[in-house]
Each structure stands twice: as structure tokens, then as C-alpha cells.
Amino acid sequence: MKNEMRTGRKRREITAIVLRYVMIFVFMLPMILPVLWMLSTALKDNAGVFATPPQFIPKVFQWGNFKEAVIQSKYLQRFGNTLFIAVLCIIGSILSNFMVGYALARFKFKGRKMWFYLIISSMMIPGMTTVMPVFRFWVAVGAYGTWLPLILPAWLAGPFNTFLCKQFLSTIPRSYDEAAKIDGATYFQILSRIIMPLSKPLIAYMAVSTFQGSWNDYMNPLLYVISKQDKWTLALGIARLGSGTFGIEWNVYMAADILYFLPILVVFFIFQDYFMEGLGSMTAAGVK
Amino acid sequence: MSKEKSAKAASPVKKQRKAWWHGENFHGYIFMIPTLIGWPLFCAYPMIWSAYCAFCDWDGINSPKWAGLKNFKYILTIDPVFKKSLLITLEYALINVPIMLILGLALAMLLNKTIRGIKIFRVLYYLPVIIPSVATLVLWNFIFKQDTGILNVMLRSAGLKPVGWLTDEKIVLLSLSIIRWWTVGGTMMIFLSGLQSVPGDLYEAADLDGAGKWAQFRHITIPMITPILFLQLITGLIGGLQAFNEASIMTGGGPNYGSHFINYDIYQTAFGSSKYGRACAEAWILFIIIAILTMITFSKSEAYVYYENE
Amino acid sequence: MKKLVASLMAAALVVSSLAACGNKGGADTTTAKAETTAAQKDETTAAEGEDDVLTLYVATWESSEMNQAIQKACDEVFSVKNPGIKVVVLDASYSDYGQSMISMIQAGDDLDIMQLGHDMGRNYYESGLVYDWGEIAANDADFMAGFFPGALDGWSFDDVVYGLPGLANVYGVFYNKDILDAKGIDYPSADWTWDDLFAMAEQLKDPAAGTYGIYGLPTDVFGLSQISVGNGGAKFVDRIVNPEGVTVDEEMIKAAEMINGYIADGTLPSRTYDGKDNQSNFESGQTGLLWYGQWEINSLINNCPDLNWGYAPCPAGSKGVANLYDYTGYGANAYRTAEHPEETWKLLKFLASEAYETVLKVSPVAACSYNEYAQVFFDTVEAAGHADAAEAVRVMMDSENKVACRFVAAWKDDCDKIWNTDYNNLLDNGGDFADTLTKLAEKVNAYIDAQ
Structure with a gap:
């Protein structure tokens, strides 16, 4: 009797797991098929792109498309540009958001609640409302045609990340702070030597998402550095490929797009575990 | 601990006389410097300036000229497209946000087991979110093409009528929604972390009491993740009402203004027609809509959101 | 740790301020073209002060x-x-x-x-x-x-x-000689008419395969005015820049009905059709007739040496030709x-x-x-071997009758909004042509007057 029950349960468990795998596969297909289609198109020669019936696996593997994409979009130089901007944004974002998050989470200063609500409500503002006045500001300051408008905002604590920091830091027990204070640490030392090492997942998450935000940004480079080709970011360079007067070379365009998101993919893979932990900071718990 | 007590006993008055630059107030403001600079610069000043311009005629180049309520009058009464834009924007946001939440939660539950290869699957589900939206929209444009897009080619070879994914007024919102659903991986990841933060002992206790899987879901899982649900609802709503990239990169406002979202109309009015005053007025109208909907959601939230710590 | 953070911040600030100054002719890593431009710039700005x-x-x-x-x-x-x-x-x-x-x-x-x-x-x-x-x-x-x-x-x-x-920019019809030959259709001549064009398109269409008779034909109101003015009707806008009003007359209404008929039977694509690939489809030899601008000649010469193509000017109506001004x-x-x-x-x-x-x-x-x-x-x-194409362009350049291809005025976008939705529905789905078009014209004129 017991044996029957055990094998019965085992069979149910196995079917449950198999069913789970099947469902995962089924839902995964629409996730990756378009990306595979992108890869397939990137490898085709010109005739194959719109061939009917469509070739899922290209008849000709034209790896040269990638080389062509690198040349046409001036990939290497713009990769350097975009990387430079992204790194500076990451540093700035982490430093400023931790500072402000720490202040909101720890210090009881006058107006703390008010500032918190102001920061939250600024997340609600449609981007369009602020574009023109901010543009005029940068022109007046002489920063048009530079990367400053792309970098400086990250150093001034964007609301979403500030919110995240505050939530996360609220969960760190105050006893750490107090112990350090007794030992004579300044607030700044508490932040840098105790809080930050404890917040590695949050740092990783913010680094990855800031990197993503900066890498994918199209509108701001469009507004500020469009006139100086040597300052273009990858987003501009890739978009240029898709807007010729003489028709679009879809295969080269797709190849360029793939090269465009490959770095983010790599970064994400490397920091995946930390990223998941950091996401967990939204609920003040970890992710297994 | 005893050191503190004795210190307190020895000099009870000393504590109040800390120099002001040691105090919490001062330090609070020092650490708030980034926001103290950033918020007025990138938030307050643009808001005030654009509020002023909403009542002006401004071509973005010369100085704004006062025009009273002219812009609002045009948008709300004369513009033949605004009502449609409003409807489309609301429809797109209010339908997709719940779908994304449900789908995201369902998929999170699906992937919530540490079976072999689960890490790879999670990343693959997240893949569409990593790809920059510029690249994504180009890809889907390619797929949705009427004549040569892979979807219609497959339909035609199966003997079915091709669908005007991006050329039929009534279908274009559906097509754009599909693209949104494709990126559900982001929502899923956040729900995943929420699911895993639910303490396991709650489930154990429920098991002991003999509760079934469905009852556990309804009475443990859902209540425990309501904070996340709420957060996703708010951000999804705010983001959804500001849909822009799809219109700008894919449809150009859609067949017969079928995907002409308000945010896109603002952009067109500003950078296409150079009527920045009117664009500012419209941006403020959008902001008010977002604010109202957010406040409604917030106020309703008291009823169903369960906070562990607050 | 504190020192590290502080020095990192200092370094980052220095680097970013260098980046900010970077555009004032600093040492950038540039491509060859940008290099010459920058070099020229430096040379000339230096020279400016010296010898004027x-x-x-x-x-x-x-x-x-x-x-x-x-x-x-x-x-x-x-x-x-x-x-x-x-x-x-x-x-x-x-x-x-x-x-x-x-x-x-x-x-x-x-x-x-x-x-x-x-x-x-x-x-x-x-x-x-x-x-x-x-x-x-x-x-x-x-x-x-x-x-x-x-x-x-x-x-x-x-x-x-x-x-x-x-x-x-002039707009005419590119044709694929091989495809026309296969169907036994004569090539367009320099003085062909709209009737000729539509007759050819009817023969080329294949609704079952989703192929239209001619691609790229402008069926917006400005494209219609080419047909209606060619048949003796009045111009849609009274002048190209800052027109004072629009006119809808009998010929325009007739043209609208005709186009609606062709959309209904599959000769022409609908108003919402996305024509972004028209050009590449023609270049790859899949399209028989393509209405397009003459700049495509350059592309065809450079990119499609094997394609057997020709170019014909805009067809005439019963009273002459009306070309688009662009x-x-x-x-x-x-x-x-x-x-x-x-x-x-x-x-x-x-x-x-x-x-x-x-x-x-x-x-x-x-x-x-x-x-x-x-x-x-x-x-x-x-x-390059395409005398007929050159001739077609010359004919169009010399033409006296030019009609606007879009609204050119401050109220352009507002009037487009008034006009487009009803117009597109009318042409795609039919309706009372005279009534709808006249009402639209009245609305537009009222709006222009109110400015």
C-alpha cells in the first residue's frame, strides 16, 4: 500500500515537473524566436532577406554583414564614446543615489517627508514636459555639443534609483550605524565603510540598470550631440543605418542591432546573480 | 552599553549642546545635495517654465508670447484628433497593465522552482527586456510588415488572409500590445523576487492546516506580494500612459491616427509643427491625467495592500 | 575606503569636465572624414584672424x-x-x-x-x-x-x-521591362495618359497573391489633384506657399470616385498601406510599375546593373499634364x-x-x-545608357503646370488633421464623395480664415 502511494506520488511529481518544463518551453518560444529571426536575417545576403518562402536558416552565411555593420555605423569609435558616458553615469548614479537614499533613510531632518514625496512625484512627470526647458538651459550654459547633458543628470540622483536606495537602506539595522558612531566614525565613513559594502546587490543592480539606461538612450544624444559626428553614441550610429534615402539594408541593419545589444547581454550575464538579489531589495529580501 | 549609561549619568546636559554641524539636520542636507541641485534644475524649473509656456505661443526659437487659454481651447475643442488620442492612450494603458501583471505573475510562478537550467530560462525570458527598444521596434516592424513580414508570409502560405498588423486601424493597438507582452520578462523578474521573499514557514503552516495549493495561493501568496503588485501597477500605469517609442519608430501615429498616443502628439506638436506652447499645454493635460489615475489607484490601495513593516 | 571613494569622485569629475571641454578642438579619436573636417576647421579658424x-x-x-x-x-x-x-x-x-x-x-x-x-x-x-x-x-x-x-x-x-x-524632384513611373513583356504590355510612351496607366495596372494586379497593379501612386488629395488638374479641373490650392484656400470641384470628385474603385478591386493599395519597401522591391525585380522620384535613377544605375528598367513621365489627363512641385x-x-x-x-x-x-x-x-x-x-x-529616363525627366522639368504636393503654410499640420481621417476612410471604403469632400474643404477653409 505504502509503495503504491509512494510511486503514485512520484509519478505525479514527475509529471508535474515535466509539465512545468513543457510550459516553460512553450512560453519561451515567442520570447526567443524573434531574436533568432533577427540573427538569421543578419546573416543573410541581400537576396535572402525577403526571399519567399522565407529562409529560417540562411542559405548563405554572410558573416561579412557584421563587418559591414561595424564599418557603416563606425562602431568602434562610438562604442568607446557610449562606454565612456555609461561608466561615468554609473559612478555618478551610485554615489549620488546612495548619498540621498542614506539621508532619507537615516536622518531626521526638517522637510524629510516633503522631499521624499517631491522625489516620488517627480517620477510622474511626462518626459516631454521637461525636454524643451532643459534643452534651453544646456544651450545657455554652453554645454550643447558636449556629453555633459548626458552625464550630469546621473550625478543628481534620479528619482527611481533614489527611491530604491531609500527602501533598501531602511532595512539595514540602525545598530550598525550606532556601533560605528560609538567608535567615532563620521556619517560619511558610516556610509562608505559599512552601508555600501552591505549593499553590494543594490550597487550591482543600479550599475546594470544605469548602464542599460545610458546605453539605450536615443533622445538625449539626438538632442545634444547630433551635430558632431565624432561624439555620436551607438544609438545614433545604429539609427543612421535605418534611415537612408536609398533604402535600408535590412541584413546589415540587423547585424548592427545585434552588435548593439551584445555588450548589455554580456554585462547582464556576468551580474545576473547580483541583479536578481538587487531586485529583491524592492521587497527587502533576497532572491534564491 | 554600560559606557553610554555612565556617560549619560555623568553629564546629562552635555548631549543637547552638540555643535550644529554635527546635527542630523545639517548632515541630512549635506547628503541631500544631489537632489537639492537636481530637483529644482530638472524638475521644478522645467515644470514652471512649461506651465508658463502652456499659456503662450512659442515656436521654440523666439520668446514666448502670451496667448491666454488659446492652446487649451484648441486641444480640448478644436483638435479633431485629441479625443481619439485620449481614447487610444487610455485604452492601451488600462488594458495592458492588468494583462502584464497577470502574465508576469503567472510566468514568475512557473519559473519559481529551482529545477535544472532554471537560471538560463529566466535569462531567456528576460532577453527581450535587455534589447534596446530601438532595436526591438525595428525587429517587430520587420516581422509585422504587410507584404513581406514573416507573420503574413506564414499566414498566406497556410491559406489564410494576411492581417494588416500595422495598416489596419482596428488592429494596430493589438500589434503594439503584443510587443509589450513580449517584454513581460521584466515584470516577471520583479514578481519572482517578490514570490521568493514570502517566508516559507507560512506555506508550511498552511500545509499543516491542510490548505490546498489554490487556497495557499489566494490567502498567502497574493496578500504577501501586494506591495510589489501595487508598485508594478503604479509604474506600469505611469509608463503605459506615456507610450511613445512605438508611435515614433514604428507607426508614425498609426493608420489614420490609430496609434497616435498623446505623448507622441506632444512630440509632433513640439518638434514637428514647432508649436511648443501648445505642446506644453498638452503635456500638462497628460500630467493631470496621470496624476488623477495615480491618486485613484493610491487611495484604493489602502484596502488591499498589506505591508509587513509599516 | 574613504580615500578611495574620494579619489574616485575627484577623478570622475576631472574626467567629465575634460569631456565637456572636449568639443573645443581637443584631442579626439576621430574617423578620417571627421579628422579632415576638424583639421580644416582648426586651420581656417587659425587663418581667420591672420589673413581675413x-x-x-x-x-x-x-x-x-x-x-x-x-x-x-x-x-x-x-x-x-x-x-x-x-x-x-x-x-x-x-x-x-x-x-x-x-x-x-x-x-x-x-x-x-x-x-x-x-x-x-x-x-x-x-x-x-x-x-x-x-x-x-x-x-x-x-x-x-x-x-x-x-x-x-x-x-x-x-x-x-x-x-x-x-x-x-519630379515624379514619374518606373517600369520593369521584363515583367511588362511577360504580360504582353506595351511600354509607356512619353505622352501616355492616366487611362493608359490604369489599364496597365489592371493587367498587372494579382489580388490572390497580394500584388497590386502599381505601387507608390500618391492617392492623397494632392496626388488626386494631378489627375483632376490634368483633366481640366481647378487647382486644389491656389498657390504653393501660404495658399489662401482650397477648392474641390467636379473633376476632383470624379477622380476620388475612380481611385476608390481601383482600391476596391485591388489595383491600388489602400490609403493606409506602408510603402517603405516599394523601392527595394522594385530594385530586386519583383515589381512591375513603381511611381517614384527621379533620384531612384541614380540608385538603379549604381546598384542594379542587371535590372531591365525604364522611366516614363507623369501621365496626362484629357487637358494636359500636371506635375508635382517639389x-x-x-x-x-x-x-x-x-x-x-x-x-x-x-x-x-x-x-x-x-x-x-x-x-x-x-x-x-x-x-x-x-x-x-x-x-x-x-x-x-x-x-549610363538610359536616354528614355533622361528624356522623361526633361519633359517633366519643362512642364508649365505644377501643383503643390503638400500644404506649405503655418496651419499645415492642423489642416492635415482635419482632412486626413475622413478622406482616408472615404477613399478606402467609399461613401458620398461630393458631400464629404465639399464639407472637408469648407472645414479647412474655415480654419484657414480663422488664423
Whole structure:
């Protein structure tokens, strides 16, 4: 009797797991098929792109498309540009958001609640409302045609990340702070030597998402550095490929797009575990 | 601990006389410097300036000229497209946000087991979110093409009528929604972390009491993740009402203004027609809509959101 | 740890401020082209102080080859004749050209002359961005008389001349000789009619396979006016720039009904059809008839040596031909030109006329609107073996009757919004043509009057 029950349960468990795998596969297909289609198109020669019936696996593997994409979009130089901007944004974002998050989470200063609500409500503002006045500001300051408008905002604590920091830091027990204070640490030392090492997942998450935000940004480079080709970011360079007067070379365009998101993919893979932990900071718990 | 007590006993008055630059107030403001600079610069000043311009005629180049309520009058009464834009924007946001939440939660539950290869699957589900939206929209444009897009080619070879994914007024919102659903991986990841933060002992206790899987879901899982649900609802709503990239990169406002979202109309009015005053007025109208909907959601939230710590 | 963080912050600040200063001619890693431009810039700005050389900057949306050809023309011809003026040709992005130009002008960037569409020019003029050449042009009547008939219509109104036309875009029909042969259809002749065109399209369509008879035919109201004016009807707008009103008459209504019929039976694609791939489909040999601009000739010559193609001019109606007016040209940055109008005028004239002698040999995209130098385009195309295409373009350039291809006025977008939805529904789905069109015209006129 017991044996029957055990094998019965085992069979149910196995079917449950198999069913789970099947469902995962089924839902995964629409996730990756378009990306595979992108890869397939990137490898085709010109005739194959719109061939009917469509070739899922290209008849000709034209790896040269990638080389062509690198040349046409001036990939290497713009990769350097975009990387430079992204790194500076990451540093700035982490430093400023931790500072402000720490202040909101720890210090009881006058107006703390008010500032918190102001920061939250600024997340609600449609981007369009602020574009023109901010543009005029940068022109007046002489920063048009530079990367400053792309970098400086990250150093001034964007609301979403500030919110995240505050939530996360609220969960760190105050006893750490107090112990350090007794030992004579300044607030700044508490932040840098105790809080930050404890917040590695949050740092990783913010680094990855800031990197993503900066890498994918199209509108701001469009507004500020469009006139100086040597300052273009990858987003501009890739978009240029898709807007010729003489028709679009879809295969080269797709190849360029793939090269465009490959770095983010790599970064994400490397920091995946930390990223998941950091996401967990939204609920003040970890992710297994 | 005893050191503190004795210190307190020895000099009870000393504590109040800390120099002001040691105090919490001062330090609070020092650490708030980034926001103290950033918020007025990138938030307050643009808001005030654009509020002023909403009542002006401004071509973005010369100085704004006062025009009273002219812009609002045009948008709300004369513009033949605004009502449609409003409807489309609301429809797109209010339908997709719940779908994304449900789908995201369902998929999170699906992937919530540490079976072999689960890490790879999670990343693959997240893949569409990593790809920059510029690249994504180009890809889907390619797929949705009427004549040569892979979807219609497959339909035609199966003997079915091709669908005007991006050329039929009534279908274009559906097509754009599909693209949104494709990126559900982001929502899923956040729900995943929420699911895993639910303490396991709650489930154990429920098991002991003999509760079934469905009852556990309804009475443990859902209540425990309501904070996340709420957060996703708010951000999804705010983001959804500001849909822009799809219109700008894919449809150009859609067949017969079928995907002409308000945010896109603002952009067109500003950078296409150079009527920045009117664009500012419209941006403020959008902001008010977002604010109202957010406040409604917030106020309703008291009823169903369960906070562990607050 | 504190020291590390502090030094990191300091380093980052230093680096970012260096980046901010980077655009003032710092040591950038640049590509070859940008290098020469930057080098030239440095040279000339250094030279400016020394021997009074004025540097003028020109922006276009053309391809790199064309930009280089323009640069060559300026260096080898213009600067030789005008030694005190050096010219630098910039390279901007096509997808947001308009916005880039506005940003650059507003920010006080180095930009003197820019390529413009005629409607862009009007908009820029209204915002005070481009210079009014009215007075100077009136004193240079000899030069101004050298343009093709009607070329200046889209670049001036009342006494204002806000730019000079450069290249003429004309629209005709490309045809694939092999596909027409296979169906036993005769090639279009230079004096064919709209009836001929639709008859051919009817034979080429294949609704079952989703193939239309002709691709790219403009079925918006401006495309309709080509048909209706060709049949003797009134022009839709009374003039190209800042028209005072629109007119809908019998011929227009008839044309609308006819087009609706062709959409219904699959000869023409619907109003919401996305034609972005029309050109590539024709180039890959899949399309029989394609309505497109003459710049495609250049692309076909360069990219499709194996394709058997021809080009026919816009067909005639019962009372003649009406061609679309679409001249691109050049305007000048109002802020900077005021400091040196004479020199800028010289360069402007050069770019609109003589420059094409060099440029069109390299990149024959269009005939220029200046009579004397237009022959270059025709010769280049003939030399490539397509005399019929050159002839078709010449016929269209010489045509007297030109109709607007879009609204060119401040109220353009508002009136588009009034017009488009009902019009598109009408043509796609049918309805009461006379009633709908007249009501739309009334609404538009009412709106224009209220401005």
C-alpha cells in the first residue's frame, strides 16, 4: 500500500515537473524566436532577406554583414564614446543615489517627508514636459555639443534609483550605524565603510540598470550631440543605418542591432546573480 | 552599553549642546545635495517654465508670447484628433497593465522552482527586456510588415488572409500590445523576487492546516506580494500612459491616427509643427491625467495592500 | 575606503569636465572624414584672424559621396574664384535633419547655409531662422531669370525670397521591362495618359497573391489633384506657399470616385498601406510599375546593373499634364548671414547653380533647377545608357503646370488633421464623395480664415 502511494506520488511529481518544463518551453518560444529571426536575417545576403518562402536558416552565411555593420555605423569609435558616458553615469548614479537614499533613510531632518514625496512625484512627470526647458538651459550654459547633458543628470540622483536606495537602506539595522558612531566614525565613513559594502546587490543592480539606461538612450544624444559626428553614441550610429534615402539594408541593419545589444547581454550575464538579489531589495529580501 | 549609561549619568546636559554641524539636520542636507541641485534644475524649473509656456505661443526659437487659454481651447475643442488620442492612450494603458501583471505573475510562478537550467530560462525570458527598444521596434516592424513580414508570409502560405498588423486601424493597438507582452520578462523578474521573499514557514503552516495549493495561493501568496503588485501597477500605469517609442519608430501615429498616443502628439506638436506652447499645454493635460489615475489607484490601495513593516 | 571613494569622485569629475571641454578642438579619436573636417576647421579658424579668410559652413542631408563632391566643387571652383572665402561641408543625419538644423542654429553653431525642402524653408523663415533675400535677389535679376519656369514658386511669396531652389524632384513611373513583356504590355510612351496607366495596372494586379497593379501612386488629395488638374479641373490650392484656400470641384470628385474603385478591386493599395519597401522591391525585380522620384535613377544605375528598367513621365489627363512641385534648395542662417550677406549670397548662388556641374557628374540624383547646368544630369543619365529616363525627366522639368504636393503654410499640420481621417476612410471604403469632400474643404477653409 505504502509503495503504491509512494510511486503514485512520484509519478505525479514527475509529471508535474515535466509539465512545468513543457510550459516553460512553450512560453519561451515567442520570447526567443524573434531574436533568432533577427540573427538569421543578419546573416543573410541581400537576396535572402525577403526571399519567399522565407529562409529560417540562411542559405548563405554572410558573416561579412557584421563587418559591414561595424564599418557603416563606425562602431568602434562610438562604442568607446557610449562606454565612456555609461561608466561615468554609473559612478555618478551610485554615489549620488546612495548619498540621498542614506539621508532619507537615516536622518531626521526638517522637510524629510516633503522631499521624499517631491522625489516620488517627480517620477510622474511626462518626459516631454521637461525636454524643451532643459534643452534651453544646456544651450545657455554652453554645454550643447558636449556629453555633459548626458552625464550630469546621473550625478543628481534620479528619482527611481533614489527611491530604491531609500527602501533598501531602511532595512539595514540602525545598530550598525550606532556601533560605528560609538567608535567615532563620521556619517560619511558610516556610509562608505559599512552601508555600501552591505549593499553590494543594490550597487550591482543600479550599475546594470544605469548602464542599460545610458546605453539605450536615443533622445538625449539626438538632442545634444547630433551635430558632431565624432561624439555620436551607438544609438545614433545604429539609427543612421535605418534611415537612408536609398533604402535600408535590412541584413546589415540587423547585424548592427545585434552588435548593439551584445555588450548589455554580456554585462547582464556576468551580474545576473547580483541583479536578481538587487531586485529583491524592492521587497527587502533576497532572491534564491 | 554600560559606557553610554555612565556617560549619560555623568553629564546629562552635555548631549543637547552638540555643535550644529554635527546635527542630523545639517548632515541630512549635506547628503541631500544631489537632489537639492537636481530637483529644482530638472524638475521644478522645467515644470514652471512649461506651465508658463502652456499659456503662450512659442515656436521654440523666439520668446514666448502670451496667448491666454488659446492652446487649451484648441486641444480640448478644436483638435479633431485629441479625443481619439485620449481614447487610444487610455485604452492601451488600462488594458495592458492588468494583462502584464497577470502574465508576469503567472510566468514568475512557473519559473519559481529551482529545477535544472532554471537560471538560463529566466535569462531567456528576460532577453527581450535587455534589447534596446530601438532595436526591438525595428525587429517587430520587420516581422509585422504587410507584404513581406514573416507573420503574413506564414499566414498566406497556410491559406489564410494576411492581417494588416500595422495598416489596419482596428488592429494596430493589438500589434503594439503584443510587443509589450513580449517584454513581460521584466515584470516577471520583479514578481519572482517578490514570490521568493514570502517566508516559507507560512506555506508550511498552511500545509499543516491542510490548505490546498489554490487556497495557499489566494490567502498567502497574493496578500504577501501586494506591495510589489501595487508598485508594478503604479509604474506600469505611469509608463503605459506615456507610450511613445512605438508611435515614433514604428507607426508614425498609426493608420489614420490609430496609434497616435498623446505623448507622441506632444512630440509632433513640439518638434514637428514647432508649436511648443501648445505642446506644453498638452503635456500638462497628460500630467493631470496621470496624476488623477495615480491618486485613484493610491487611495484604493489602502484596502488591499498589506505591508509587513509599516 | 574613504580615500578611495574620494579619489574616485575627484577623478570622475576631472574626467567629465575634460569631456565637456572636449568639443573645443581637443584631442579626439576621430574617423578620417571627421579628422579632415576638424583639421580644416582648426586651420581656417587659425587663418581667420591672420589673413581675413571667411569660413562658411554648409549642411546637407545628402550621402557622403555627394557631400564630398560638393566640397570638391567648392574647393576647386568657388574658392578659386573667391579666394577670401573657404567652405566646409558638414555631414548631418537624415532621420532628424530638421531638428538638428534648428538646434544648431539656436545654439550658435557653425552653420551658414543649409539644404532645405521648400516647406521647411517657409517654416524656418516664419520663425526667423533663415535670411530673406528679397532685396538682394531683386537686384540680381539676371541670375534669378536663369531658373526653370515655376522653380521659384515654392521659394518665395509676396516680396520674400527665403531661399533658392537647388534640385528638382519630379515624379514619374518606373517600369520593369521584363515583367511588362511577360504580360504582353506595351511600354509607356512619353505622352501616355492616366487611362493608359490604369489599364496597365489592371493587367498587372494579382489580388490572390497580394500584388497590386502599381505601387507608390500618391492617392492623397494632392496626388488626386494631378489627375483632376490634368483633366481640366481647378487647382486644389491656389498657390504653393501660404495658399489662401482650397477648392474641390467636379473633376476632383470624379477622380476620388475612380481611385476608390481601383482600391476596391485591388489595383491600388489602400490609403493606409506602408510603402517603405516599394523601392527595394522594385530594385530586386519583383515589381512591375513603381511611381517614384527621379533620384531612384541614380540608385538603379549604381546598384542594379542587371535590372531591365525604364522611366516614363507623369501621365496626362484629357487637358494636359500636371506635375508635382517639389524643389529642394538652400537657405541661409539668418543669425549669421547678417554679418556677411554678400559673401553668403555668392556661395548660395553657387550652390544652387554652378556647383551642380561638378556634383551631378558624380552623383546624378536630380536635374538642378538652374537651366544652364541642368544638362549635366541629362548627359550623365544618357551616358549610363538610359536616354528614355533622361528624356522623361526633361519633359517633366519643362512642364508649365505644377501643383503643390503638400500644404506649405503655418496651419499645415492642423489642416492635415482635419482632412486626413475622413478622406482616408472615404477613399478606402467609399461613401458620398461630393458631400464629404465639399464639407472637408469648407472645414479647412474655415480654419484657414480663422488664423
